[in-house]
Amino acid sequence: MAKLTKLDDIVSLCKRRGFIFQSSEIYGGLASCYDYGPLGAELKRNVRAAWWKAVVQMRDDVVGLDCSILMHPMVWKSSGHADKFADLVTVCKKCNTRTRVDHLAESDKPAAAEHTEHVDIEVEAGKEHNLGGKVCPACGTVGQFSKPMAFRLMFETQMGANADDTMTLYLRPETAQGIFANFRNVLDSSRVKIPFGIAQIGKSFRNEVTTKAFIFRTREFEQAELEFFCKPGTDDNWYNHWKEQRFNWYLNLGIKKENLRFRDHDPDELAHYAKACVDVEYKFPFGSGDWQELEGIANRTDYDLRQHQRGMRTMNDWFEQKGDLSKITLRDEDPDYVKGPLAYFEEETRERYVAYVIEPSAGVDRSTLAFLVDAYDEDEVNGEVRNVLRFHPHLAPIKAAIFPLVKKDGLPEIGRKLYDDLKKHFNCFYDEKGAVGRRYRRQDEAGTPYCMTIDGQTKEDGTVTVRERDSMVQCRVAIDQIKSFLREKLDL
RNA sequence: GCGGGUGUAGCUCAGUGGUAGAGCGUCACGUUGCCAACGUGAAUGUCGUCGGUUCAAGUCCGAUCACCCGCUCCA
Structure with missing residues (x-):
């Protein structure tokens, strides 16, 4: 990875490209929950x-x-899990350290008992916990504890x-x-x-x-x-x-x-x-x-x-x-x-x-x-920064993109036909809008291994330009060979 | 749960209590035609949310939600 040095950069990349969103974002988000775009x-x-x-x-x-x-x-x-996946925890008001209630020692006794018995949270939480004589293992302060909080590590639901x-x-x-x-x-x-x-x-x-x-x-x-x-x-x-x-x-x-x-x-x-x-x-x-x-x-x-x-x-x-x-x-x-x-x-x-x-x-x-973070890379091409996700072909969300070089001269029709054929076998993307260079770069950011461009020469000899993501090298492949070309190159 | 920080367009961010901004991106049209071209134009905002102070709040105050950093925790 080139310049993804902070978590914020990753979060931003994920959102910008539609990989990962925060759950329920329109309602202010829900802690710890995320959606895949x-x-x-x-x-x-x-x-x-x-x-x-x-x-x-x-x-x-x-x-x-x-x-x-x-x-x-x-x-x-x-x-x-039923026995050991729940604990009562209290916080020392002096030093702010958390300790499990059953690990607290009395001030006049040396050692805390290890937690071995099952703790019934309903019963325990309702009980008066006399922590007045308990000593904080971190700072030694006696009897300065918050009301015990119950931590259930298993989610419950009702059937x-x-x-x-x-x-x-x-x-x-x-x-x-x-x-x-x-x-x-x-x-x-x-x-x-x-x-x-x-x-x-x-x-x-x-x-x-x-x-x-x-x-x-x-x-x-x-x-x-x-x-x-x-x-x-x-x-x-x-x-x-x-x-x-x-x-x-x-x-x-x-x-x-x-x-x-x-x-x-x-x-x-x-x-x-x-x-x-x-x-x-x-x-x-x-x-x-x-x-x-x-x-x-x-x-x-x-x-x-x-x-x-x-x-x-x-x-x-x-x-x-x-x-x-x-x-x-x-x-x-x-x-x-x-x-x-x-x-x-x-x-x-x-x-x-x-x-x-x-x-x-x-x-x-x-x-x-x-895989996402590891695939991220930045190139310099003609003085411009190129963002590219170098996914293994098996992981790439889109395997191939099909572009008519221009939106006229019958090229879109040829491109459409190729796309309709390929999408039966690979996850493909068709795009005929804007400059072709921009379309290439966009696919680089999605990690698409190959782009196929239908150009003037396609109408003459039936070949298309195949452009490879990592090297940006182009070659010509006969349109009826594209499927087997991709099969071989992508190992699919 | 504690301490610190952040929250304004899709993204990155400006914004002095007085009309909501830029760059990038997106879309349309024109030109072009193989690596983020150019020109013209357009769309996109509960300024995280709720409340308060004020003639007036993106800006001040309080609460709350979410995220980041550090603790704590992590059978």
């Missing part, structure tokens, strides 16, 4: 398609899935139009759990055998305490996740396999090598269920902390499937407590859990085990932004 929608669609092609279509060992966003509440009880007969559901905070919940279905219906993966792209929702940084951290976001199931003991190899696969995916789609890196998680940074985790990071041109996560690749062990086996054993409690998750404790694991409903039987060795899971989890919005 005409070019952005195409770009994001292409990012999804490229992911799906690499992770599903080109693999013999991965199948796709598309789950509902709303799922049975017990899914989130089993996954741990059922009848107000007397509704059920509280959660908008999924990750797509992964839908995959685990369908593990058995896929296994029983698609003749897959371990090792194999299930992939899914879809929206997730998290009530982040803070958002910021444009579309980088939003409360509604899109994930592209793969859960790859493998035999315990082979998980380290598969972890490394997917690390490499996923890193190369970004490079193959044109991300500059110097802007991409791995960052391994420290052991104390790992979630309690993860054996290993690495982030793929991109060097965004934001103000601070340049390197930001695009994707996390984790070894989740057999934690999730075992948790769901516990959850399935807990359904009686669910009914008995009338669906009140706060009154339910997951039942202990069956000592014979390797024979459980989500376990796997390996024919060849006659072994039973619960599969380990390698999870590459990518942010579609983050990747889209990275």
Whole structure:
């Protein structure tokens, strides 16, 4: 990228060219929500398609899935989100530091208790919290706390139009759990055998305490996740396999090598269920902390499937407590859990085990932004600055533009015909207005790899001028060869 | 949630309490005809929103919304 050095520049570019707008802008905007404009929608669609092609279509060992966003509440009880995705937080009036209420120590006791028990926000928030004797861990001030604030990290909604007969559901905070919940279905219906993966792209929702940084951290976001199931003991190899696969995916789609890196998680940074985790990071041109996560690749062990086996054993409690998750404790694991409903039987060795899971989890919005930023470039042509988005052809929103050189002499008719033919195969754009140089530059800013110009010579020998985006080099191609020319050049 | 900053045309931005501006872009016409050409003309504004002060508010005051920077937070 040349001169995109501030987030403001990116926001401005995105809006000016119709990639990304603020949501509900005519009403003053809605925090943390963004919309994709005409070019952005195409770009994001292409990012999804490229992911799906690499992770599903080109693999013999991965199948796709598309789950509902709303799922049975017990899914989130089993996954741990229902218990651990909510906290009460208070602010020290002296030093303005935030601390979780359950982390506060009494002034006469040395250590704060770690948060292990479930916190029922409804109950806790209604209670009088006596923080008078509590000490701020940051500045040591005693008893100077604001009223505790509840942070629920899962969005809630009500299912059922009848107000007397509704059920509280959660908008999924990750797509992964839908995959685990369908593990058995896929296994029983698609003749897959371990090792194999299930992939899914879809929206997730998290009530982040803070958002910021444009579309980088939003409360509604899109994930592209793969859960790859493998035999315990082979998980380290598969972890490394997917690390490499996923890193190369970004490079193959044109991300500059110097802007991409791995960052391994420290052991104390790992979630309690993860054996290993690495982030793929991109060097965004934001103000601070340049390197930001695009994707996390984790070894989740057999934690999730075992948790769901516990959850399935807990359904009686669910009914008995009338669906009140706060009154339910997951039942202990069956000592014979390797024979459980989500376990796997390996024919060849006659072994039973619960599969380990390698999870590459990518942010579609983050990747889209990275591809956009990375493709941005400024050229100098005859003393003029040329803005160009050097998208990989697979990602380019428009693959080819068709221009009659002038709007007369029958050239528009020829151009129209070519356009009508090409648009059946590629996303194309037709433009006959204004100077052709301007039309070229406009397509450069949209990242269109090729422009085709119908000129006087077309009527003589049936060739058109093909102008290439990055080099601006022109050549002549027979009009009836254009389709195969594009197929070859765009690798489509 | 705290502190700092910003908000005026599609974009970048001027604008001293007294008629809403420029450049770029967009559109039309003419000329031209292969890299943002030229000429003429046009359209586009709840000045983020709401309220207050004032004869008069884009400008002063208050609140609020959104964004940016820095904290805080980030199972």
